[in-house]
Amino acid sequence: MAFSEDIVRLCERFGLTELPDEGPVVERKDVVAFAHALKDELGFFFFVYCVATHYPADEKTEQPDRTLVTYRVRRLPIPGVRPTETFPFRLWVPTGDTTPSLTSVWAGADWQEREQFDLVGTVFEGHPDLRRLMMPEDWPGHPLRREYAIETQHFPWR
C-alpha cells in the first residue's frame, strides 16, 4: 500500500523520506504543524484513532522504556477525484516525557488521548482536559503497560 503523491510531497516537506505502511515516524516538535498541514492542505478531516503502545526497556536492542503513539486520519472520497484513504503517523515518546496533544487540530483526539493517558500513561501536553476516561480516578497504574500484569495486581472495586 503506497500513499498518494500529495502525501509523499507533504512528508518530504517535513523531512520524512521513509514511508512504511505503518506510517512515518514524526518528530514530536513537528507533529502539530504536520497535523495541521494534513488537515488543512490535504483534507484529512476524519480522525480515526490514537493508539499508544508501551515498549519496555530492551537490553538486546538497548532501547529505553518508551511508548509508540500512532495516529491515523482519513480523508473521505470525492467522487471522480480521489478514493478514501487513511494515513497513519507515529511518534516515539520516552517514558517520563510528554508529547503534544492534537486536540486543537482534530476534536476527536480529545477522548482518544484521554483513553491512552488512562490506559497507557502517555501524557499529552496541551490537552485541555486530561483526565482518566475509563478507569476510576484513583486507580493505581495504567493497565495497558507491559509491567501491569493481570495475575499479580488485583484491585477490588471500591
Add this chain to the structure above:
Amino acid sequence: MTVGTTYETPRAGERKGEVRTVNVGGMRVPYHLTLLERPDPYLDIDSYDPEADLMALNMGPQHPSTHGVLRVKLYLDGETCIKAVPYLGYLHRGVEKLCEKLTYVQITPIVDKNDYVSPMMNELAINMAFEALLKVEVPPRALFIRTVCAEIQRVASHLLWLGTFGLDVGGGIGGGATLFMHTFREREMCLDLFENLTGCRFHYNTHQVGGNRHDIPEGWDQKVKRALGHIASRVDEYEAFVENPIFKARTIGVGVIDPILAMELGVCGPILRASGIDFDLRRDAPYAAYDKVEINVPVETAGDAYARYLVRVREMRESIRIALTLLDGVPEGPISALKPVKGPTNVKPKPGEAYVSIESPRGELGTYVISDGSPNPYRCKLRPPSLHAAALLPYLAPGSMVSDIVATLGSLDFILGEVDR
C-alpha cells in the same frame, strides 16, 4: 449540486429537494450545517454567569434512557443545558488487555460482547485484521456468508435502534413501548436465522481467522428470504406508525450535527450520512464481498435526529436488498482457508501491524493489531464507532432541553459495551 433529498425547506430561500452545498476541502457539505455554532465543551462552569441559578443533574449511570451505564453530568439553567460532561467506564471490561493475554483464536468470543447489539460486526472486524496480519486469503464462499450475516445483523441492529429510540422519545409506558415490542418481534427473526446458522442466538463466535466456522445449513437461504421479505414489509408499517406530527415535532431540528465537527470527532456511519456526507466504507473501501454488489448509500442533509432516523430506515431496506442479492450468488467451495485449529497457539503471525475497518451499523469499526511474532497480539486497539459518537454529546447538549438531550442520545445510537470496552 444536490446531495440526497430533503424533507422540508431547511433554510429560507431553498426549495424542497435542493440543498445548497459548500466546498470544504474538496467535499460538498450542506451549507446550513456549516453555519452551526460549535459550543465550548470545556466551558468553565465556575466562571459562568454567577447570577444564573445552575443545577447539576447527574443523568445516569442508572437512568432509563442512557442506554446502559453512561453517566452524563448536566449543568442546567432551568431545563436548558449549559454544559454536559459524560463520564465513561462503568462498563469497562479491559478487552484490550484481555486481547494481549489471549491468543488470536481465543479473542473472537471476547470481542463479541463489545457491541452487544451487533456481535457479527465485532467478529468480522477483528478477524479481518488478523487475516491481514497473517496475509491469508479468505475463500469466496466464506466472504459471501460473512457479508450476508453482516447485512442481516445490520437490519437487526437498526431494528433495535428504532425500538429503543421510540422508548426515548415516547416513553416506556406508551407508544414507544409499542414500537419497541414490534421491532423486537422482527429482530427475533434475524436472531433465529443466526441461531439456525451458528447455533447461538447472539454471541456467535462464527468467524475465525481465515474463514468461517459454520457453513450454510440446508434450506437456510429460503428461511432468510422469507424472513427478510417479511421484515421489509414490516419496515413500511413502522414508517406509518412513527411518522406522525408528534414524532416529527420531537426529532426535526433536534441534535443537529455539523459534519465537519463530526468528521473531526471520527463519527461516521448513519450519523455522518444524515449530515450530508456521502461516505460508506462498504462502497468506498469494499471488504468481504461488498465489491460484488451495488450499494446505494442513503444520504440526508438535515443533520438532525429525524434525518438519522430516515437514513437508518433506508439502510434497513438497502441491507435487505444486499443480503438477498448476495444470497443468490454464494459460490461453492471451502469456508475456511486455514485447517481447523488444533491448539489455541497455532496461529502465529509474523511481526508487523495491521489496521482494518468495516462499516458497522454505527460507523467505522476498526481493529489495529500489532504483532510481535508470538501467539498473542502485542497490542490490539479496537476503534469503536460508539465512543466517537458519544464524544459528540458535549457539543450537542448545550442549549437544548433535557427532553431533547434524551432524543439526541437516542438518535446517536451508541452502545455502551463498545464505548467502554
Add this chain to the structure above:
Amino acid sequence: MMEGGLLFGNPWLHGLIMGVIVLSGAMGVAAYAVWFERKFAARMQNRPGPTEVGYGGLLQPIADLLKLLQKEHLIPRSADRPLFNLAPVLVVIAPLATLAVIPFGPGLVGTDPSIGLLFALAISSLMVIPVWMAGWASNNKYALLGAMRAAAQAISYEIPLLLAAMVPIVLTGSFRVGDIVAAQEGGRWFAFWPPGPGFFAFLLFFFASLAESNRIPFDIPEAESELVAGVTTEYSGMIFGLIYLAEYLHTFIASALAALLFLGGWQGPGPDGIHWMLLKSLLVFAVIFWIRWSWLRYRSDQLMAMCWKIFLPLGLVLVMASAIWVQLR
C-alpha cells in the same frame, strides 16, 4: 330523576350511602382499568398481558394491590418527612372529592349542587398542590423537575379545560351536572348538537383533560425516559400506589366528565341508566389508552406553545360561538 334527586329521603343518609357506593365503585373501576389497560396494551404489542392470576389475569389488580401493601415504604434520608408522607394522601383526596358531584345515573350521585361542575373542575385542579408537595419533599432533582413541569402544565391546561366546559354550561345555562345531562335529552348530545362548537369543545375538553391527567402525549411530568419517574421517583410501596391510583381516578373522572358534558351522560337509545354512563365513560377511557399506547410524547415547551397558541384561542372562540348560538335560538 327521583324526587329532589335523592334516592334516600334524608340528604345525609343519601350522601353517606351514595358516597360508599360511588367511592368503592370508582376504586374498583380504577383497579380494573389497570387490568384493562394492561390487556389492551398487550394486545397492541403482540403480548398476552397478565394471564397467570385468575382467569385471564382478572385477579391481577388485587395481587398488585397486595404486593404494594407488603412493600416497604422507603423514605429518603434527605426528604421532608411530614410533607413526603402527606402528599400522596392529598393527591388521592382531590379526585375522590370530585367523585362526590359526578352523577353516574339518575340520582346516583353523592350530591348535585347548583355549582357542581365548577366544584368538580376546581377540586380536580387542586391536585397540582400535593403533586408539587411530593416533588419538593422528595428532595430529588428529577422529582423537582417533574413537579415543576406538572405544575406548569396543570395550570396552563386548566384554562382550555374550563373554556371547553363553558360550552355546555352556556348552552344549558346551569352549572348543575344533572341539568346539563337533562338538556341533552333526545339524543341531542352536545358533542354533535349544535353542530360546530360542541364537537370542537368535546375535542378540546378531551385533549385538555389528557394533559390534566398527565397522559401521553402529554405525560411530560412523569416522562420516564427523561425524568426517571417524575414526582414518583422516590416513592415506593402503597404510598406510591396511592399516587398511581389517583392518576387512574383522575383519568376516569376526566372521561366521566366528558361523557356527562358532551355525550349525554346516562341517556341513550333504549332505557336510560348507569349502564350507558359506564359504557360511554369507559369508551372515552379506552380511547385515552389507545392514544397512550400508540403516540409518542411532546416536549414541554411544545406543549405550552400548543396550549397558549391553539387551545386557548380555540376555547375562547368556542365559548363565543355557543353564546351566539344560544342568543340566536
